[in-house]
Amino acid sequence: MKEQFEPNVVAFLCNWCSYAGADLAGTSRIQYPSNLNVIRVMCSGRVNPLFVINALQQGADGVLISGCHPGDCHYMEGNFYARRRFTLMKELLEYVGVDSRRFNMSWVSASEGSKWKDVVQGVVEKAKEAGPFEQFRRNKINW
Amino acid sequence: MNNKPKVGVYVCHCGINIAKTVDVNAVTEFASHLPNVKVARNYSYMCSDPGQLLIREDIKNEGLNRVVVASCSPRMHELTFRKTLAEAGLNPYYLEMANIREQCSWVHEDRERATGKAKKLVAAAVSKVRLLEPLQEKEVEVEPATLIIGGGIAGIQAALDIANAGFKVYLVEKTPSIGGRMSQLDKTLPTLDCSACILTPKMVDVASHPNIELFTYSQVEDVSGFVGNFQVKVRRKARYVDMDKCTGCGACAQECRLSGRIPSEFDVGMGKRGAIYLPFPQAVPAKYTIDAQRCLFLTRGKCGKSPKCIDACAAGAINFEQKDEMIEFKVGAIIVATGFDVFDASRKPEYGYNDYVNVITSLELERLVSASGPTGGNVVIGTGEEAFVPKEIAFIKCVGSRDKSVGNEYCSRVCCMYTAKLAHLVEEKIPGANVRVYYMDVRAFGKGFEEFYDRVRREGIRYIRGNPSEIFKRGDKLVIKVENTLTSTPMEDEVDLVVLAVGLEPRKDAREIIDLLRLSQSADRFFLEAHPKLAPVDTATDGVFLAGCAQGPKDIPDTVAQAKGAASSALVLLSSGRVKVQAQISFINEATCRGCGFCVEICPYGAIELVTVNRMGHQVSVARVNEALCKGCGACAAGCLSGSSQQKSFMDRQILPQIAVLGVMK
Amino acid sequence: MVDLEKLKNVARETVSRDDVKYLIGWRQGTYGFRVSPHFVKEPDEAEKLIFSPLCTNNLATYLVLTERLPLLRGEQPDSRKVALMVKGCDSRAVVQQLIEQGINRESVFIIGCPCEGVIDLKKVEEKFSNQPGPVQARWSNGKIVFHLPDGDKEVPKGEVLAAKCLSCRYPNPVITDLMLWEEVQTRGSDEYEDVKELEAKSPQERWLFWEDKFSSCIRCYSCRNVCPMCYCEDCVLDRLNPAWVFRSNNISENTAFQLARAFHLAGRCIECGECERVCPVGIPLTKLNRKLAKEVKEKYEYIPGLDPESKPLQSSYRPDDKEDFIL
Ligand SMILES: Cc1cc2nc3c(=O)[nH]c(=O)nc-3n(C[C@H](O)[C@H](O)[C@H](O)COP(=O)(O)OP(=O)(O)OC[C@H]3O[C@@H](n4cnc5c(N)ncnc54)[C@H](O)[C@@H]3O)c2cc1C
Ligand code: SF4
Ligand code: SF4
Ligand code: SF4
Ligand code: SF4
Ligand code: SF4
Numbered sequence A: 001m002k003e004q005f006e007p008n009v010v011a012f013l014c015n016w017c018s019y020a021g022a023d024l025a026g027t028s029r030i031q032y033p034s035n036l037n038v039i040r041v042m043c044s045g046r047v048n049p050l051f052v053i054n055a056l057q058q059g060a061d062g063v064l065i066s067g068c069h070p071g072d073c074h075y076m077e078g079n080f081y082a083r084r085r086f087t088l089m090k091e092l093l094e095y096v097g098v099d100s101r102r103f104n105m106s107w108v109s110a111s112e113g114s115k116w117k118d119v120v121q122g123v124v125e126k127a128k129e130a131g132p133f134e135q136f137r138r139n140k141i142n143w
Numbered sequence B: 001m002n003n004k005p006k007v008g009v010y011v012c013h014c015g016i017n018i019a020k021t022v023d024v025n026a027v028t029e030f031a032s033h034l035p036n037v038k039v040a041r042n043y044s045y046m047c048s049d050p051g052q053l054l055i056r057e058d059i060k061n062e063g064l065n066r067v068v069v070a071s072c073s074p075r076m077h078e079l080t081f082r083k084t085l086a087e088a089g090l091n092p093y094y095l096e097m098a099n100i101r102e103q104c105s106w107v108h109e110d111r112e113r114a115t116g117k118a119k120k121l122v123a124a125a126v127s128k129v130r131l132l133e134p135l136q137e138k139e140v141e142v143e144p145a146t147l148i149i150g151g152g153i154a155g156i157q158a159a160l161d162i163a164n165a166g167f168k169v170y171l172v173e174k175t176p177s178i179g180g181r182m183s184q185l186d187k188t189l190p191t192l193d194c195s196a197c198i199l200t201p202k203m204v205d206v207a208s209h210p211n212i213e214l215f216t217y218s219q220v221e222d223v224s225g226f227v228g229n230f231q232v233k234v235r236r237k238a239r240y241v242d243m244d245k246c247t248g249c250g251a252c253a254q255e256c257r258l259s260g261r262i263p264s265e266f267d268v269g270m271g272k273r274g275a276i277y278l279p280f281p282q283a284v285p286a287k288y289t290i291d292a293q294r295c296l297f298l299t300r301g302k303c304g305k306s307p308k309c310i311d312a313c314a315a316g317a318i319n320f321e322q323k324d325e326m327i328e329f330k331v332g333a334i335i336v337a338t339g340f341d342v343f344d345a346s347r348k349p350e351y352g353y354n355d356y357v358n359v360i361t362s363l364e365l366e367r368l369v370s371a372s373g374p375t376g377g378n379v380v381i382g383t384g385e386e387a388f389v390p391k392e393i394a395f396i397k398c399v400g401s402r403d404k405s406v407g408n409e410y411c412s413r414v415c416c417m418y419t420a421k422l423a424h425l426v427e428e429k430i431p432g433a434n435v436r437v438y439y440m441d442v443r444a445f446g447k448g449f450e451e452f453y454d455r456v457r458r459e460g461i462r463y464i465r466g467n468p469s470e471i472f473k474r475g476d477k478l479v480i481k482v483e484n485t486l487t488s489t490p491m492e493d494e495v496d497l498v499v500l501a502v503g504l505e506p507r508k509d510a511r512e513i514i515d516l517l518r519l520s521q522s523a524d525r526f527f528l529e530a531h532p533k534l535a536p537v538d539t540a541t542d543g544v545f546l547a548g549c550a551q552g553p554k555d556i557p558d559t560v561a562q563a564k565g566a567a568s569s570a571l572v573l574l575s576s577g578r579v580k581v582q583a584q585i586s587f588i589n590e591a592t593c594r595g596c597g598f599c600v601e602i603c604p605y606g607a608i609e610l611v612t613v614n615r616m617g618h619q620v621s622v623a624r625v626n627e628a629l630c631k632g633c634g635a636c637a638a639g640c641l642s643g644s645s646q647q648k649s650f651m652d653r654q655i656l657p658q659i660a661v662l663g664v665m666k
Numbered sequence C: 001m002v003d004l005e006k007l008k009n010v011a012r013e014t015v016s017r018d019d020v021k022y023l024i025g026w027r028q029g030t031y032g033f034r035v036s037p038h039f040v041k042e043p044d045e046a047e048k049l050i051f052s053p054l055c056t057n058n059l060a061t062y063l064v065l066t067e068r069l070p071l072l073r074g075e076q077p078d079s080r081k082v083a084l085m086v087k088g089c090d091s092r093a094v095v096q097q098l099i100e101q102g103i104n105r106e107s108v109f110i111i112g113c114p115c116e117g118v119i120d121l122k123k124v125e126e127k128f129s130n131q132p133g134p135v136q137a138r139w140s141n142g143k144i145v146f147h148l149p150d151g152d153k154e155v156p157k158g159e160v161l162a163a164k165c166l167s168c169r170y171p172n173p174v175i176t177d178l179m180l181w182e183e184v185q186t187r188g189s190d191e192y193e194d195v196k197e198l199e200a201k202s203p204q205e206r207w208l209f210w211e212d213k214f215s216s217c218i219r220c221y222s223c224r225n226v227c228p229m230c231y232c233e234d235c236v237l238d239r240l241n242p243a244w245v246f247r248s249n250n251i252s253e254n255t256a257f258q259l260a261r262a263f264h265l266a267g268r269c270i271e272c273g274e275c276e277r278v279c280p281v282g283i284p285l286t287k288l289n290r291k292l293a294k295e296v297k298e299k300y301e302y303i304p305g306l307d308p309e310s311k312p313l314q315s316s317y318r319p320d321d322k323e324d325f326i327l
Helices: A018-027 A050-056 A078-095 A111-131 B024-030 B050-064 B072-087 B102-105 B113-128 B153-164 B180-186 B195-208 B251-255 B296-300 B306-313 B362-369 B415-429 B449-458 B510-517 B558-578 B598-602 B637-639 B652-664 C002-017 C045-046 C060-063 C088-099 C121-129 C193-199 C204-216 C223-228 C252-266 C274-278 C285-300
Strands: A009-014 A036-041 A060-067 A103-107 B007-012 B035-042 B066-071 B095-099 B138-141 B143-151 B169-172 B210-215 B218-226 B230-238 B325-331 B334-335 B340-342 B359-361 B392-399 B434-439 B462-465 B468-473 B475-482 B488-497 B498-503 B504-506 B544-546 B578-582 B585-588 B608-613 B616-625 B645-647 C020-028 C035-040 C081-084 C108-112 C136-140 C144-150 C151-156
Touching: A009 A018, A009 A111, A009 B652, A018 A036, A018 A111, A018 B072, A018 B102, A036 B113, A050 A078, A050 B359, A050 B652, A050 C252, A060 A078, A060 A111, A078 B637, A078 C252, A078 C285, A111 B334, A111 B510, A111 B616, B007 B113, B024 B035, B024 B066, B024 B113, B024 B544, B035 B050, B050 B066, B050 B072, B050 B113, B066 B072, B066 B113, B066 B153, B066 B230, B066 B616, B072 B095, B072 C060, B095 B102, B095 C035, B113 B652, B143 B153, B143 B180, B143 B218, B143 B325, B143 B558, B153 B169, B153 B180, B153 B210, B153 B558, B169 B230, B180 B195, B195 B210, B218 B325, B218 B488, B218 B510, B230 B334, B230 B362, B325 C121, B334 B510, B334 B558, B359 B362, B359 B558, B362 B415, B392 B415, B392 B475, B392 B488, B392 C274, B415 B449, B415 B498, B462 B475, B462 C204, B475 B498, B488 B510, B510 C285, B544 B558, B585 B616, B585 B637, B598 B608, B598 B637, B637 B645, C002 C020, C002 C045, C002 C081, C002 C108, C020 C045, C020 C108, C060 C081, C060 C088, C193 C285, C204 C252, C223 C274, C252 C285, C274 C285
Parallel strands: A009 A036, A009 A060, A060 A103, B007 B035, B007 B066, B066 B095, B143 B169, B143 B334, B169 B210, B334 B544, B359 B498, B392 B434, B392 B498, B434 B462, C020 C081, C081 C108
Antiparallel strands: B138 B578, B218 B230, B230 B325, B340 B504, B468 B475, B475 B488, B585 B645, B608 B616, C020 C035, C136 C144, C144 C151
């Protein structure tokens, strides 16, 4: 058998809930796979849907957007906009044949350290199943 | 200036917290080869004084102009290191942190993997830090005054606290008098103090306080500006009575041709007033008001030969020429204390509130038991010949509360206890009265509540668990159909009077305030606080605070406590005199903006507006961010198709390299 | 019924008005079944106007494409109205432009042409190839008549109409200042069969389908340029800093370009099909755009370009929006 494929997942986390939740997982020393790397933004509403296309193009095998639960957004409405945008982005990606396991969204609150672990495990697992996404690669850092 | 980025990377061991799992030397070595990196070091505790000194020295000696600290979460120490940069004379926003502790060394055991991930995180941080721009932290001065909307107990308490602290208060009340719902109550639970006795002195204090400017019969028409600098417009409605001349003698009201013919709002229809009236004897200000919708002279242009009030008023205070007056002023903070409405009982038609005179609401009963009420404190139902004193009395609790069918899922929090109070008062007032309470649950959670509940039960008030399904008339009696859910027996109960313990609802005119101040509502439609636990009096709009039932149902003690909280929050603002505005806010590239207004709609804080600018002679509309209102969420930036809206420190061009690094590096 | 005389008269009257800058309509092109936009500034130029099954172009694009040349100091911008002839689908573009504040209602005079469906040029050229001279066409009793050099040819609509017209829900302009003739009947309903057909395939098949299509894209940007909704001063897809898509013509960049374009049109594309019509390599862009149109309609009950007072989809939300896929 080939060497185990290690997927590469890029995640966008809002500062107030999900990033804090991920920090809590850390403080609680909850272990999870190291295949996911986080970009911190202030709000899930900041995540430009084109970031997702870009991440997949740049080499991510999976993408995760995570924000506060609906109604808990630090900025009241940001995650509502995010939800609409990424619902549509997900549909679009699937429609052009991007494996649906590559795109994920979650609500993780600042107190959900263990949910964060579950989310990471799930997302990494799914990206692993989906395999490397070479067809769409750009493979070049635009420093 | 700092054209060419010179980056310093500082990898922290955090004792062994990081160093145990992450090979800090390897990460440092790796970082030193990244583009634009001038210095890369590691140290045991970057946040310690010597750690920070390391950064400061390098900034001076090596001419660094960007800093990456790879250590704990930025939520932990971003401010610390920003200060470090500032102390070394570098703009504090030239900092980026790589979180290699909470999100790396603490969550991964495999040293090789953790080190690999740390390298990626550092590289991503370097890719971003090079593109960061210096940001200015602005401060604005705070106007040392507060607007309080609503003159119930919440507004009164907050006004007194702030005024006593030496700051100016503008208190705006919609009705002719302050006092709110509390002034309609007879006794207050659980101690049964007379409501007027504890409230009236406070109302008088408000009227006479040198720091409080009171606008009754007035409405806030417009609020613009932002925390520290709100511009307020208030409409003072015409009362047709000169406030300076009126002595409050009431001669006019006695003479008014409509005297005793108009249902009194204050007595919730249980009593009558004239077209010129004082809502209740202890009203503050004790000045009369003409009801322009009813007054014969104002509606028909004629009131007998001449208006009787004019003839009666010795002070010559009546003035039919009076006009609404607009008043403008500036404040630094705003407290919303607009209170609640009681649930409209006719929305539960099965209880026959519209059909039977002897089905009344709790608030109506409050007026009946009040010594200064329309019946002088006697519980008499009906008028004239038909008036009678009920003997068999039933209370039904949770009317319009905890009831999804009317859209109110929440508990109104006061009905359990005021029912106990009213039951007690009725039994006291009507000798031989037989009182029972139909309930779903009894929630006696407050100080002294359980004791009071025990007391009324000992007094003989019966509590029957069951939610009546229907009320109808049989002979002289009302029949309540209900199932006793403790014994599972359906029953019919014949009574003379049904009192509906109506719940508390958001005011029907709450929308006005929402639009004025851009407040949000929680699921129960009351105004939403900034955080349910940690910021219960703040709102999402900086400088706007909530007090009392406007934020959710509560009793008087809680209302007063919250009012004091809101007052102290406002005072923090006023006494510090300055507020910082966010630095990592959004801005619009007006040259590429297409004026679509998406961002305007998206912004949760109304911080963006479309303005007309001149583009080579043409008037075009573009978006513009009000820097004092923007909170830096970036939702506008993600929603702008043309990429014209960008959030400082989180610009597209600063994030894309991060994505590239994290994607490409394996 | 199309009344060409009325059309020309209205055009003459309209451009004679003091508050009208010019009128945009259609005229016969120089060869085959082609049609050109016709800018009428003077009344006598109205003579050339036509309205026929060949008038596929969505002229609403020109409302937002008008070049604003720099003005000299003191020179006043020409603030007169632009008069525009619209079919049903075109009118939705105008409405959407109003929703997005791309134009002002006062700055346009909308002349509605209820439409019985326009041709798919490819289908027609296949049927009647090699037409060096201009060929006119008209509707007649549910058929389309082509005035070919060798005599009139009657063709059933089903054989030559554009796909969007066969399932058109809005053949009558939804916003007008003046309607030229009586409204026509709505043709059929739209169940997004074309989209569903592709959805039914496996992800792998779908990827291959689009890979094949996108790989032939020459990145001419015609699809974007013709789109009445793509009127950003400076399109993000053109930008170098940040570069969302690189200039390289390969499957990665081409796909990213099309995904970004399609996404930007979510809840905005009014399905006029212009992008697909102008694509020189025949990429079925409508099939892509309509996927999002379908989702927007099903998930958010939103149909763009109908109500000028509605809020744009992309800048609105409902607290109870569906979220079944969110973890
Ligand atoms: C039947 C009944 C019995 C009760 N019994 C008790 C009891 O025994 N003990 C107890 O602790 N609590 C009791 N309560 C609860 C008590 O009434 C409330 O806790 C208290 O009144 C809340 O005060 P508030 O200032 O928040 O609101 P309110 O009393 O409603 O005051 C709000 C004020 O704001 C004004 N206003 C509203 N909108 C505007 C506007 N747009 N502009 C200007 N002014 C505006 C209103 O006119 C009003 O004067 C009872 C409630 C009811 C219904
Ligand atoms: S969304 Fe973008 S283009 Fe539209 S008004 Fe706002 S900044 Fe301008
Ligand atoms: S960043 Fe957020 S708060 Fe600031 S203008 Fe944009 S949407 Fe409004
Ligand atoms: S994307 Fe194509 S079909 Fe949609 S509005 Fe633009 S040109 Fe018309
Ligand atoms: S693709 Fe997007 S940015 Fe480009 S013109 Fe169209 S809407 Fe504007
Ligand atoms: S018109 Fe066709 S070829 Fe040209 S950029 Fe668009 S999809 Fe590509």
